[in-house]
Amino acid sequence: MADALKPLRLLAHDAEDLGVLSAALQDAVAKIGDIRWDAQARTLTIACNRFRWERAGGKGGERVRSALQFGDVAGVQARNLRRDAKGAVVELLSIGFEPGEEAPAGVVTLTFAGGGDMRVTVDCLDVALADLSDPWATPRTPGHAD
Template sequence: MAETAKPLRLLAQDAEDLAVLSAALQDAVAKIGDIRWDAQGRTLTVACNRFRWEALGQRAKAGERVRSALQFGDVTGVQARNLRRDAKGAVVELLSIGFEAAEEAPAGVVTLTFAGGGDMRVLVDCLDVALADVSDPWSTPRTPGHAD
């Protein structure tokens, strides 16, 4: 019987924690329609298919993806550049997540950088970020590649 993968569950409350989430989410893919900002609830949620870098070579020769949810709390605003919000089915690939503290800590700006030149700035009162795998992983024949 195959070993069941443990779902990833991570929280980020500072820049170091966020760097760990960024590494876990490198090369995640999402549809524009799966990025939702709830202004009243002050949350931004991104449903994505995360490449399981941590499992590469452990369980199988092929890579794996898993459905994951990333949620930012205490969001005061969201700005997107080079992302067509009206193209709900368009797929974006997440490259990295960074944080720049504001003059008045713990507020700041989280930047999600996507392949192709798009990015999203998430204005937060503080870092309150959660990442959770929400499905079983599945095999994928494609391992993301990066130019050196």
């Protein structure tokens, strides 16, 4: 059980790895202003409050400040996300990958609650997730209607 207390540090270099990151980030919340694309560095970075599913049990749970970074980003498109509303909060539901015609390129899709999404075109999958803070208690466990 001591391992569950360590900060999460994960890398994804293929679709299967990305599925693990997607599960760890389900129901993470972020402000629009905490999503940054640096076209010159070819990175997309999202700072978020991740629900610690690996520690969930009973009522409530824990959240931790985390960062998700995509490397080798060729372009980013957003739909139904107001980039000018920097304080607006979005909830991440899933992350998927669709391979392109020339491996290892493809498109990563981040799906958010409420119908928003981001399409991240990458030359290859180079994704890192890292917990940045100590966890804190939250009284609510995220839930989804069937």
